[in-house]
Amino acid sequence: MSYNTNMSLATRQRSRLSHSDVKLILYLIVQIKPFKYVGDRTLSQSRKWDLIQQKFERYKLSRGTTPISVPTVRTLQRQMATALRKAQTLQLADPPRAPFDVFRHLSLQSSLADLERAVLELYNLSEAYKTGQTVGPLPDIVHSFADSPIEAEPDAEDAPNTPSPHASDSGDDMDVPDAMAPLLASLHALMDQNAAFYGECMAMMRQHSTAMAEKCAYFERLLTSTAELLKTTSPKTGAAVLHAETHADAPAAEPADEPAADVPADVPGDIPADEPADEPTDAAAGDTSDSTSRERQSGSLSVLLN
Structure with a gap:
């Protein structure tokens, strides 16, 4: 055949x-x-x-x-x-x-x-x-x-x-009326558009995931470099840097109120004219008389020696 x-x-x-x-x-x-x-x-x-x-x-x-x-x-x-x-x-x-x-x-x-x-x-x-x-x-x-x-x-x-x-x-091989052909073509075009839109959405999600992964990797490298830098510095410097980084975001403390300066109670220039100056106390007068008596005694002793 x-x-x-x-x-x-x-x-x-x-x-x-x-x-x-x-x-x-x-x-x-x-x-x-x-x-x-x-x-x-x-x-x-x-x-x-x-x-x-x-x-x-x-x-x-x-x-x-x-x-x-x-x-x-x-x-x-x-x-x-x-x-x-x-x-x-x-x-x-x-x-x-x-x-x-x-x-x-x-x-x-x-x-x-x-x-x-x-x-x-x-x-x-x-x-x-x-x-x-x-x-x-x-x-x-x-x-x-x-x-x-x-x-x-x-x-x-x-x-x-x-x-x-x-x-x-099984209906794929069936003859389609001419009146239904445009409708079927539109349906197929709509399905193709939906598939293309789905593909674009998935592509954008992959790009976003890639960008986030790169950011995470960058931050990990940054943390590793910071930790190595702290290890290589001196303990005091490292502690100071660590303290500064820890308290970087803390609000600054307000300065304490300074105590008022002591104003002397009795200033000679501030004494009113109508008020008499303070007289010396009895203790001060006694000290003056004792000093005069000692000077007289020392003068008499020097005369006798001469």
Whole structure:
């Protein structure tokens, strides 16, 4: 049976994607890169989505899967949007990794989280090319991944009736009336805006946390330097510095009231004119008479000796 005959086996009926289907879709997105500024620029984005559908169908045929349900382009795009939201949430919680490090060992057997992270890095790279933040060719590790073959998973695929928790709703493949298309587009745009706002909030919180950590580290270094400085100074100087730092914020004590100067009770210049001066006391008069008597006795003794 030729390939064209086998292609007719593919149907586009309503179905839920299995876990392996979601991984295959994300792997093909990483391989073909249906972005405007990343991937083969000779192909349009719609042509890239067609290639993803064709490779998805070929892989299913090579595995002998029947019947084959090829997801629509809208389903593929919704799976990519879901992967981007989940990868952004995980990226905010996980520690930072080297750019494009996930591509080194990426395969169809990789975890769903790694495939989602790879899709997010390609999307961010396309946005960087769009805004001019990145110029030049693609990184080698990203460019060479486009030529890597699709490796089949060693385990058997999930049963077609086993839904994946990461798959889109069964209504993804349903035809939407033209009247509802603008409303759905607005809802998707609103969801994308909410996801972008959430990402910006988390980025600001990370910046605030980084700034607070730097301040704490600065204050710790300042305290350590102050403690070392106090140890190197003399005990008296260190005690004086410590006392000054301890009482730096204490209010200054008010100076005590000085005692009033003693004013002499009797100052000669202050004696009123109408009041007589104090007369000498009896003790002072007695001292004067005794001194006169001793002078007379010494005079008499000197006469006798002569």
